[in-house]
Amino acid sequence: MDASDWSSPSVPQVVLAGLVVAIAGLVVFSAGTSGATFSTFNTEWDGASSLRSVADDAGLDVTVTGDTAAYSSATPPGTVAFVLSPDSAYRSGEAGRVAEFVRTGGTLVVAGDFGPHADDLLGSVGASARLDTGRLRDGYSNYRSPVMPVATGVANHSLVAGVESVTLNHATAVTPNGATTLVNTSDYAYLDTNGNATLDRSESVRSYPVATVESVGAGRVVVVSDPSVFINAMLDRPGNRQFARSLLADHRTLLLDYSHVESALPPAVLGVLLVRQSAVLQLGLGALVVGALAVWSRRPAVGAESVLAITSGRPVARVGRRIRQTLPERWRSAFARSDDEDRPRASPAELVAHLERRYPDWDRERVERVVSALERRDE
Template sequence: MTRSAPFRPPTVLVLALAALVLVTVAVGSVTSTTDFGAYNPTWDGTSTLRGWIADAGGGPNVVLDSATYRTLPANRTVVFVVAPRSSKSSASLRNFVHRGGTVVVMDDRANTSNALLASLGARARSDGSVLRDERHNYHSPAMPIATNVSNGPLTRNVHRLTLNYGTAVRPHGATPLVSTSDFAYRDSNDNGTLDADESLDSYPVVTAENVSKGRVVVVGDPSVAINSMLSRPGNERFVRGLIAAHDRAVFDYTQVEGPPPFALVLIVVRRSLAAQLALVGAFVLVALGIRHPETVSPAVRRLTERFGVDSEEPTHPTLDTDELVVAIEERYPSWSHERIERLVADIQAAREGGDADD
């Protein structure tokens, strides 16, 4: 009785499927779905801002450890803190400001951002109530367009700013850089209507103030920096202006949820020569195992052969006679020993004949 050989998928197909799985895992490990996340490429992420910061150059553009601030040249460096999760800054970030650095805090939550601002030594505070403007807005009163812009180095060529459920910034002595039109109001009870105790006025939404040798900029809406809002009136020009006004820009990750795991690995590899050399060595070892399996250890060779990556020669069964007998007995326990021996003899004869033909 003859039996067809087991189906073995082509090596190219196996490698293609493996590559697809690796790409899928890699994309999932590099991207994030966290709101305002620098590795979130969707509408509510800030991956575009992170890209602009990276394009500005100057060295590592994502700060994972607060100790990094000790090594950053504070003068002419700007740090973006978008929608912070932590309400307290590190001593390193405070010292960075005191040494001459600029920190931009973008948030609309008073309970979180105000504690952070206080720890930095800033006086401005987030109001917390949603701003609405029935006359100057982008399709909705909850998306007011701030039309009053001061003329200064941080707002050069900026004529307006579009918010998305943003809040006012209470200056407390800080300098207002951008304010709403005179038709905005604080919706303190969040009912979407101008009530008797709510008044029309122009409210600051961006302030700047000197803190020791440095500067703290407060923006009353983190949505200004998300991917879907950067194309709204004035936002891209405002954000790019903050970057361009400094020699170097970085994205703070010490106050928010950490980056995705693979993105973290990439950051570490980029910053560590030892990690780069280890990665190159791993690639060389894999390449040798694929093209020249005889040059690597038996363990690595068995691994590459198992996955079919050594495609120079067709794959043949490597079981000896005794192993074949045991395997067939386990597969077909009702067969007699004589029948199994005859089948094994036929298999061995077929092997020898194939070798002779080669």
């Protein structure tokens, strides 16, 4: 392949280059995104990227974490932490960090539905509210379906200031156990405890709490009976965006806790967080960068071999050695780096004649390019 091949790439070369760029872009994009439900790095309908946008628009600093150690480094007063539908249990030490965050003035929002782990966390931090196990239905006040109740009973409380309703999606209810109710369903809701989508005699039609708040130490715990209130598709449903804004109001920092949500953090984010949390990794990465810079600073200067590689399409070192080894012995030293002005030199015409004999398949233009490269290497 000669220089003209590079200046005028063929269709297969263009296609190959396009595929390489596309694959590289896909790898980079995949490393920085997540398909997990509730993930702030998921921009699809079931992700929570819009929740982060609401916080950004409100001027909050957003911290995303996959480790409960972030609670220990947070400033509890002024920080609100969100835990959305944890799918694994918080160990004793992890729950202890969350509890300390709340006791020293932090606000914790736990949004769950039917799994046990949200209730376990609530118990560990000292909250009394719990989530029910039935599916909430409302045939009167809903968004297109009874399984999407629109809760309109909003209390006079700063955490729901400006909120007129909250739209739920396959939610359950909150059992307050003494906590203050923030949002109630209409009086026509019921809990479908047996999952048959029918109101049975054992099921009561009444208003059910779907959001509560209670004080724990110097902080407070908010319980929401449906984590999907905060996903991208639901934030634009009646009342939900304002509900999110109100929970974030009067705070300076939002802590998004994904320590117990599987695959919520993409590989690139996990890598950054891991390096931030490990002094050993930071030291190793720093040493790697210094070593790379040292190697780069000692790189050989670009010379004839690089030019030859461009003009011939062959690997740099192999082409340079091959060309020089074909020269007569008296000429070879003429192309070594030296300040010796008395060394024997070959004229361009001699080099052209030699290369034409050695490589009869090369055209004259290519031979002249190689000779020109060798001459520039000798300057």
